[in-house]
Amino acid sequence: MGSIAWSGKDVLSILDFSREDLETLFETADDFLKRPGSVPKTLADRIVATAFFEPSTRTRLSFSTAALKLGAKVIDLSPDVSSVLKGESLSDTIRMLQSYSDLIVMRHPSEGAALLASEVSDVPIVNGGDGSQHHPSQAMLDLYTIRRLKGRVDGLRYAVVGDTRYARTAASFLYGLAKYKPASVYLVSPEGLRMRDEVKNSIRKLGLRTEELDTLEPVLGKVDVIYMNRIQKERFPDPNEYEKVKGSYRITKSLLSGAGDAIVLHPLPRINELAYDVDDLPNAAYMEQARLGVPVRMALLHLVMGGGAR
Amino acid sequence: MSEREKMLVQKISDGTVIDHVSAGRALSVLRLLSDPQDRGVTVALVMNVESSKMGRKDILKVEGVELTDEQIQKLALIAPLASVNIIRSYKVSKKKRAVLPKTITGVLRCTATTCVSVREKDSVPSVFFLVSTLPLVYRCKYCGRDLSEREISGELG
Numbered sequence: 001m002g003s004i005a006w007s008g009k010d011v012l013s014i015l016d017f018s019r020e021d022l023e024t025l026f027e028t029a030d031d032f033l034k035r036p037g038s039v040p041k042t043l044a045d046r047i048v049a050t051a052f053f054e055p056s057t058r059t060r061l062s063f064s065t066a067a068l069k070l071g072a073k074v075i076d077l078s079p080d081v082s083s084v085l086k087g088e089s090l091s092d093t094i095r096m097l098q099s100y101s102d103l104i105v106m107r108h109p110s111e112g113a114a115l116l117a118s119e120v121s122d123v124p125i126v127n128g129g130d131g132s133q134h135h136p137s138q139a140m141l142d143l144y145t146i147r148r149l150k151g152r153v154d155g156l157r158y159a160v161v162g163d164t165r166y167a168r169t170a171a172s173f174l175y176g177l178a179k180y181k182p183a184s185v186y187l188v189s190p191e192g193l194r195m196r197d198e199v200k201n202s203i204r205k206l207g208l209r210t211e212e213l214d215t216l217e218p219v220l221g222k223v224d225v226i227y228m229n230r231i232q233k234e235r236f237p238d239p240n241e242y243e244k245v246k247g248s249y250r251i252t253k254s255l256l257s258g259a260g261d262a263i264v265l266h267p268l269p270r271i272n273e274l275a276y277d278v279d280d281l282p283n284a285a286y287m288e289q290a291r292l293g294v295p296v297r298m299a300l301l302h303l304v305m306g307g308g309a310r
Numbered sequence: 311m312s313e314r315e316k317m318l319v320q321k322i323s324d325g326t327v328i329d330h331v332s333a334g335r336a337l338s339v340l341r342l343l344s345d346p347q348d349r350g351v352t353v354a355l356v357m358n359v360e361s362s363k364m365g366r367k368d369i370l371k372v373e374g375v376e377l378t379d380e381q382i383q384k385l386a387l388i389a390p391l392a393s394v395n396i397i398r399s400y401k402v403s404k405k406k407r408a409v410l411p412k413t414i415t416g417v418l419r420c421t422a423t424t425c426v427s428v429r430e431k432d433s434v435p436s437v438f439f440l441v442s443t444l445p446l447v448y449r450c451k452y453c454g455r456d457l458s459e460r461e462i463s464g465e466l467g
Contacts, residue, residue: 089430089432089433090426090430090433091430091433091434092433108426109424110424110425110426110428110429110430110453111422111424111425111426111452111453111454111455112425112426112427112450112451112452112453113426115426115451115452116426116427116430116434116452130426131424131425131426131453132424133453133454198454198455198456202454237423
């Protein structure tokens with residue numbers, strides 16, 4: 001896969017980006033972190049619209065912060081007080097938003113919503129998560145965090161823990177990881193939360209080999225990165241199925257005593273799968289991961305809006 | 311068609327003969343023809359006859375109706391090996407083969423309830439791409455979910 005032309009590109013899935021593209025993104029984010037006083041006003045006189053049809057804290061706010069830092073003005077569609085409540089279609093909502101703004105960052109509960117939006121929009125669409133498969137900017141910042149804290153992504157051993165069935169962060173992270181050469185990837189989840197076949201087949205076709213485990217213990221001390229995921233209660237078709245698996249995995253300070261220098265990532269929010277006593281450990285990297293969301297999303301907006309590599 | 315098959319039902323003067331339908335699929339194919347009995351159309355079904363090519367197969371003869379290209383496209387989804395003979399004055403006037411379309415729009419419905427093409431079905435036609443012919447698999451453009459031959463027959467039949 002060759003490098004893409006960044007300017008004007010929709011950001012729908014990390015699968016649409018090559019490793020070279022990701023490196024361009026990461027180097028641009030590095031530059032913004034290194035020289036905060038020299039951040040260009042790439043988005044001056046531009047309007048960025050955020051349209052989140054599902055709750056969000058970090059993704060929406062870090063995109064808004066990134067846009068503001070690049071000089072943009074930000075408008076926000078609140079589905080709970082807009083015509084979405086009256087039953088307006090996604091297509092009509094996006095057609096309206098694209099006429100008001102220069103770029104749209106969106107999140108939606110349905111798979112393919114960002115692709116549909118890109119088909120009706122003349123301005124770039126940045127997918128802030130749709131359904132249970134794609135959350136490209138999260139995967140980009142996950143890889144960037146690993147690159148910064150571990151110095152590389154290649155050659156490391158990874159454990160992706162928790163809801164690998166419905167967590168789009170898990171699927172997107174694995175799609176991103178497939179661009180690199182990890183030493184090993186373990187998918188750790190209880191039986192009911194195992195990865196769906198279509199995602200498993202996709203990552204296999206991308207050449208990423210994984211091994212499924214019931215618990216983290218057998219590989220603790222061997223892995224370099226522990227990527228935790230929350231059980232996605234809102235995506236279970238049957239609430240009874242959620243009740244069966246809730247609380248079925250949890251990482252605590254005492255469990256991590258055998259983790260060596262592995263870093264623990266989590267896209268957040270956490271419920272009870274990640275104990276608060278882990279926060280004090282040097283392994284805890286999830287707050288740094290959330291912080292790095294801003295420079296990575298700045299780099300993303302900068303490149304998509306024609307700012308060029310730095 | 312063998313002499314024995316020809317004996318099972320009489321020749322039609324004008325219409326369509328659909329041959330090489332996978333055994334057991336004739337009724338699904340019949341439903342594709344938008345309720346021919348409502349329009350007084352005569353239909354003959356021959357089911358589960360021996361076929362050197364397919365082992366067993368079904369055949370349909372539809373009097374007075376020529377299948378449209380759209381119907382033939384749908385037919386391919388239910389009976390990928392089917393051949394269509396258009397009959398005029400007791401003779402085969404045209405032979406058409408059901409060809410699986412590479413992209414099919416607005417015909418199939420995604421089985422993923424969370425797919426945007428399902429949730430926004432009033433404003434978004436479904437789009438499926440052909441992934442494999444044997445076994446038959448179509449993939450939803452929006453969510454990536456695969457539809458199997460059985461699911462496709464279930465939807466169309």
